[in-house]
Amino acid sequence: MSESKKKLVAKMDWYTLALMAFSGVWGFGNVINGFYWYDGLKAIVPWILMFSLYFVPYSLMVGELGSAFKNESGGVSSWILKTIGPRMAFYAGWTYWVVHMPYISQKPNAVLIASSWAIFRDNRISQMNTTLMALVCLVIFVVAMLLARRGLSIIKKLGAIAGSSMFIMSILYIVLMMAAPAISGGQTLSIDWNVSTFTPNFDLKFFTSFSILVFAVGGCEKFSPYVNKMKDPSKGFSKGMIAMAIMVCICAILGTIAMGMMFDSNNIPEDLMTNGAYYAFAKLGGYYHVGDLFVVLYAITNLIGQFSVMIISIDAPLLMLLGSADKDFIPESMFKQNKYGAYTNGHKLVFIIVGLLIVIPAFGIKSVDTLVQWLVKVNSVCMPLRYLWVFVAYVALKKVAEKFPAEYHFTTKKGLGIFFGIWCFIITALACISGIYSEDKFQLTLNILTPLVLLALGLIMPMMARRNNKTSAQ
Numbered sequence: 001m002s003e004s005k006k007k008l009v010a011k012m013d014w015y016t017l018a019l020m021a022f023s024g025v026w027g028f029g030n031v032i033n034g035f036y037w038y039d040g041l042k043a044i045v046p047w048i049l050m051f052s053l054y055f056v057p058y059s060l061m062v063g064e065l066g067s068a069f070k071n072e073s074g075g076v077s078s079w080i081l082k083t084i085g086p087r088m089a090f091y092a093g094w095t096y097w098v099v100h101m102p103y104i105s106q107k108p109n110a111v112l113i114a115s116s117w118a119i120f121r122d123n124r125i126s127q128m129n130t131t132l133m134a135l136v137c138l139v140i141f142v143v144a145m146l147l148a149r150r151g152l153s154i155i156k157k158l159g160a161i162a163g164s165s166m167f168i169m170s171i172l173y174i175v176l177m178m179a180a181p182a183i184s185g186g187q188t189l190s191i192d193w194n195v196s197t198f199t200p201n202f203d204l205k206f207f208t209s210f211s212i213l214v215f216a217v218g219g220c221e222k223f224s225p226y227v228n229k230m231k232d233p234s235k236g237f238s239k240g241m242i243a244m245a246i247m248v249c250i251c252a253i254l255g256t257i258a259m260g261m262m263f264d265s266n267n268i269p270e271d272l273m274t275n276g277a278y279y280a281f282a283k284l285g286g287y288y289h290v291g292d293l294f295v296v297l298y299a300i301t302n303l304i305g306q307f308s309v310m311i312i313s314i315d316a317p318l319l320m321l322l323g324s325a326d327k328d329f330i331p332e333s334m335f336k337q338n339k340y341g342a343y344t345n346g347h348k349l350v351f352i353i354v355g356l357l358i359v360i361p362a363f364g365i366k367s368v369d370t371l372v373q374w375l376v377k378v379n380s381v382c383m384p385l386r387y388l389w390v391f392v393a394y395v396a397l398k399k400v401a402e403k404f405p406a407e408y409h410f411t412t413k414k415g416l417g418i419f420f421g422i423w424c425f426i427i428t429a430l431a432c433i434s435g436i437y438s439e440d441k442f443q444l445t446l447n448i449l450t451p452l453v454l455l456a457l458g459l460i461m462p463m464m465a466r467r468n469n470k471t472s473a474q
Contacts, residue, residue, distance in 0.1 A: 012226065012230050013231055015243065016240075017226055017230065019244075020226075021059075021240065021244040022244045022247045023164070024223065025248060027166065028169070030216040030252065032277055033212050033216060034256060035256055036276070036373075037205075040259070040263065041256060041257070042200040043200075043252075044256050045199065046200060046213055050213040050214070051217070051252075053427070054214070054217070055217045055248070056245050057410070057423070059220050059241040060238055061391070061410050061420065062390065063224065063227045064394070064397070064406055064408055066223075066226070066227040066408075067227045067237070067406035070225070077096065079092075079393035079397070080389060083396035083397055087329070087462075088392075089326075090329040090330070090458075090461075092392075094461065095386050095455065097317045097321040098454040098455065098457065099385050100383075101350070101357060101382075102378050102450060102454075103379055103383060104350070105141075107306050107310035108136075108137035108310070109137055109371070111140050112137060113125050113372075114306060117296075117298075118296055118303055121282075121292050123271060123275045123279075126275065126368050128368050130368055130371055133371070134359050134361070137358050141354060141358060142351075144314060145350070145351055148347065149347055150340050151341055151342055155307070155308050155311050156311065156312055159308025159309060160308075161304075162301050162304040163305050166301050166302065166305050171251070174251065174254050174258050177261060177280075177284060178254065180284070180287040188261040189263075208437040209435075210431045212376065212377070213431075214384045214427070214432075215379060220241070227408050233407045234408050238408070262279075263276075274368060278295055278299065314350055315342065318346045319343075328462070328465055328466075329462045330465055331468045334346055334349075357450070361375075364443070374446070380431075382450060382451050384432050388429060391425035391428065394417065394420075395418050395425070398417035432451070435447070
């Protein structure tokens with residue numbers, strides 16, 4: 001990197017970080033998920049609770065970890081390695097990698113649904129046979145695997161463009177929807193602004209759906225390296241993260257209200273999780289008399305974005321796991337690479353795990369809409385497991401803070417820092433555990449087995465590595 005570019009990065013303002021982190025954390029799908037699982041406008045209170053009690057301290061803890069380990073590029077695994085040791089660092093890296101498997105299995109469905117809306121502009125996928133859908137999704141996944149093995153950068157560049165476009169369309173939806181009654185005279189639903197409209201039912205569904213919100217706001221640890229590239233790290237990073245949290249909170253609230261102007265909170269479509277975004281943009285197009293323009297734009301953008309994210313998620317987490325892995329914990333065969341730098345045996349393992357996650361649900365889930373709902377739910381159970389290691393690392397850091405001086409501190413008080421680390425760990429763990437619940441026995445079984453089996457594979461790897469090392473030594 002040139003000196004001019006280094007200076008530019010070093011002078012990053014807090015608002016630059018806020019915008020960058022906001023676009024990386026938030027997405028339109030989060031609004032739909034919250035609206036569906038928390039009965040429409042009643043989602044606003046859970047969102048506020050999530051941001052104030054969890055997201056803000058989580059973001060600021062990440063800032064301190066990034067500052068303390070500014071020369072470490074491995075993220076959570078590096079933090080655990082420095083504060084605890086190599087074995088726990090492997091488990092942290094394994095968790096980060098393996099929870100992407102259900103996430104990847106969700107992407108072919110999203111690609112298929114987006115393709116259908118881009119071509120046919122209707123919800124016909126909801127009527128599709130789930131077994132047939134699984135086979136089509138398997139084909140889509142195989143294509144993504146083949147491209148990932150070749151390391152095609154053009155796909156990743158398209159994904160970055162699509163991701164930015166998706167972010168813009170998400171903000172555009174909120175702005176245009178809020179302005180529709182005044183600008184276009186669109187006939188939106190009237191909202192009853194009584195307290196009862198926004199007061200959630202603190203029942204079993206409220207607590208078992210909390211994992212959806214944790215899943216939605218997680219992932220800000222990827223922005224930790226920027227803490228030492230701020231103009232004023234001690235103040236700038238916290239200002240940026242708090243600003244980002246406020247922006248996310250505002251978008252969640254306004255987005256929910258915008259959805260409430262389109263969909264009756266007391267009569268939410270059963271296929272909202274499958275087709276809700278497309279319904280929303282179709283209605284928006286109707287308000288502004290542009291036909292299916294918004295639907296097609298969103299569908300194409302989502303198609304490219306989801307497909308590229310699938311390829312990136314096949315490749316990038318594996319690179320992180322094996323690129324800095326200790327060979328005492330992973331068998332030598334896993335490090336085999338092709339001429340494009342892809343870990344071929346690692347890709348085979350991805351194919352087996354994700355392939356099973358695509359096919360097995362079709363045996364017990366016979367509705368596409370139910371399948372889409374389950375995929376979101378199982379991801380909300382699995383993906384936050386990686387956030388647990390962030391809080392483990394933060395508690396470990398506060399215990400030995402004098403060994404790792406940081407320019408930025410969430411709190412300088414050791415006890416208070418440990419309290420917040422444990423607090424966020426407990427919230428995440430409870431969200432994951434409660435998210436497992438389902439009235440459907442088949443889905444409940446999958447919700448239990450999926451995280452257990454994925455994590456158990458991490459226990460097998462070191463044993464295979466030891467056997468491999470003994471054989472090599474003989």
